[in-house]
Amino acid sequence: MARLDGKVAIITGAASGMGLAGAQLFAREGASVVLTDVVTEALERETAALAESGAQATSSVLDVASPDSWQSAVSEAVTRFGRIDVLVNNAGIHIPKGILEAELDDWNKVLAVNTTGVWLGMKHVIPQMQEQGGGSIVNVSSIAGIVGGLSDAGGAAYSASKGAVRSLTKHAAQWFAKDGIRVNSIHPGAVFTGLAAAAGLTKETMAGQFGSAIPLPPHVGDPEDIGYGMVYLASDESKYVTGEELVIDGGWTTH
Structure with a gap:
């Protein structure tokens, strides 16, 4: 029996990146997966690839900062699969501007996606989970919500948004435990994703950049490292875990 047999996940x-790695691992572990994003071409391509491999996978274009978009995505998921057992709030953006450099539009844009998007996801999915009798929510925060410095790559709004996700996760864990809904956060450190590659970075250059902060070789993670954390928190293996912070950072925050 696979670890996520019978579960439906959004x-x-x-x-791309950590979200795609999570979707691929969820499908491999037997889940029916609703992949969502605003990058439609890549979303359709990756969903088709999963479906062709035999996975139960569908896609929904979702702007996480839009209540109407969330309502549509949740409705589509329930219509297609009949329930929602897992919500992974992974979507996020980063603008590398500090407190003095950022403009109000920069701040609002990052908070809209990274924090408001997480709140809206829970707001629209939790009633469905309550009706079913439970579920698991995994909110992807960051070590930037725990420590400062290099961890936020110069983004003040990013740091604030991820700290908010950390606290919001604990709030939700307290209020909805009675409904059998578990809510946990994942805090990645440096991870080599497609965005990093598009910026001209390699795993080696990233390792050189963060090696002094991250004690565990190769000093930079892969998207699958975060995806496996998602699988654990989505599965019944973590049925007695809620309100917790799963830090996956190669030891960065041990300093």
């Missing part, structure tokens, strides 16, 4: 930001 994953945001699933067209």
Whole structure:
């Protein structure tokens, strides 16, 4: 029996990076997966690839900062699969501007996706989980919500948004435990994703950049490292875990 047999999951930001890695692992572990993103071409391509491999996978274009978009995505998921057992709030953006450099539009844009998007996801999915009698929510925060410095790559709004996700997760864990709904956060450190590659970075250059902060070789993670954390928190293996922070950072925050 696979670890997620019979479960239905919505994953945001699933067209690439950690979200895509999570979707692929969820499908491999037997889940039916609704991949969501705003990057439609990549979303359709990756969903088709999963479906062709035999997975139960569908896609939904989702702007996480839009209540109407969330309502549509949740409705589509329930219509297609009949329930929602897992929500992974993974979508996020980053603008590398500090407190003095950022403009109000920069701040609002990051908070809209990274924090408001997480709140809206829970707001629209939790009633469905209450009706079913339970579920698991995994909110992807960051070590930037725990420590400062290099961890936020110079983004003040990013740091604030991820700290908010950390606290919001604990709030939800307290209020909805009675409904059998578990809510946990994942805090990645440096991870080599497609966005990093598009920026001209390699795993080696990233390792050189963060090696002094991250004690565990190769000093930079892969998207699958975060995806496996998602699988654990989505599965019944973590049935007695809620309100917790799963830090996956190669030891960065041990300093």
